[in-house]
Amino acid sequence: MLLVGSISLPAAALPGFVVVVHKENPVASLPVTELQRVFRKQTRMWPHGEAVVPVDWDATSDVRQEFSRRVFDRSVREMAEFWVQQNITQGLTPPSTLKSTRAILRFVVSVPGAIAYVPAGEEDDTVKKLDIKGLR
């Protein structure tokens, strides 16, 4: 059986992390496949015309490992190999990384096209939470 059933959980109910964007971003939800494309830099523009700027966590962080496993079904190591491949064949580099919730929230507040994720419960009202559909 190859197909996985579709589930939809509100961002606030996720145990591990919540995906956040700039407060003025009109997007309210994303399918997990679109979230994959965003963090693989395959989707470059938001529907409202803003450039997508994904920001990731440092590779050693727990939240990065959980995000990688649940969104990509890959380990952080496998994703590092994916980015070597993308770099060579497509000229694409992985998203920039930051090391703390505070830094990430600050970045998202300041950059209209930014998208990132933080551990559940550490988000605040300066950013907007996205509903991710179909998350593993």
Place this chain on the structure above:
Amino acid sequence: MKRSLWLVVAAMCAVSQPAWAQQDDVARLRAELQRQQEVIGQLLKRLDEVEKKQALTATSEEVKAEAETQQEAVESVRESLLSRVNLNGYYNFRFAADESPAPASFQQHHLGLLLGKQLKKFNFHMELELQNVPHHPQIHGEEGGGEEGGETPEGTDVSGEGQVAVENAWMEYAHNRLLNVRVGKQLSPQYWWQNHYPNLTLSTDQPIYLRELFPPELVGLMVHGTAAKPSGGSELALNYKFYLSNNQFEGNSQADLRDAKSWGGRVQVRLPTGGRLKRFDVAGDLYRGRIALVTQELVEDHVYGVESQIEVDRFQLQAEYARGRTLGETRYGYYVQPALRVTDTWTTFYRIEQLDSPRIQRAELRHLAGLNFRPYAQIALKAEYYRGVPQQRSFIESEEDRRPFNGFAAAAVFFF
């Protein structure tokens, strides 16, 4: 005398206060002292409050300054994100020895520099490749230009100094997921050509069939895109690529100027994944072009192929098959490569591959088994053993060329 004493006592009594009057004074002094202490306490309290207010004022100023600094830092990061030029590269050093007449050799196989820039919907990518493969006869004749897959005419460059080549130089406009346009020099869309880089392959050398079927690269225009339908945490996707390009570009600028163009296409289906199935791709490829013979005469060349990449848990399978036809002669080749990722860093693999081409008088079946150690995503150490078994074909006349041979190769690869 007695009278005098009584007078002194009477006078002292007259100037001194009684005991009850002294007690009243003490009580009054105590009350005054207490009141003064309360006043001092209130003053200290007010002093604390004033000091706190002063401290608060300083903190808010500091916070404001910090906020401005952070804002600048964010702007700086944003600036760098949007305007950064990416500079990367890779280096591949290889050792190969087999039972051919060629001596065992160390080869500085590749040194590649990658330059890229992304600006909203536009993307530019360039790869400058410096190759320095010593041109031993075996490599010269059989490898046919090494990783590039082209044929190098015998008797040319035997200096061993290698060559510098622009392997990729293209600009892409990504309109949306369905429509992207790429122009410039680019790799052919088949899986191995797209991923033939030493960092991305398990083996030190590429499958022999690639030397004679699809051209390795093209100069022209490619339109590509993806249509997808979500399926759980995955999706069913249809990728397409169509291109129009010059004929037989490589090493022959005259062919660039000819009117006849080649064209080709590729359709790939990416099946939904889930559970242990991490990848299931199937694709079909088509190429129609003209190829210049030694006489520079252009003749029709048709190639088609199928391929698949499957990944289940730690097991990977890659396979490609292609068949070509030129001047009534058919050539074909394939490879099948199963691999097992034993740990995050160790992968073992086996590959069977075959090429049968009257055009270059070569028909060989090859077995290859190897280990790939990747301590970091950017570094790979490879070792492999291979056995080539020439096939019985009328166009192979030399007895030496009919003998099986064994070989060993190892490589170190660094991506930076």
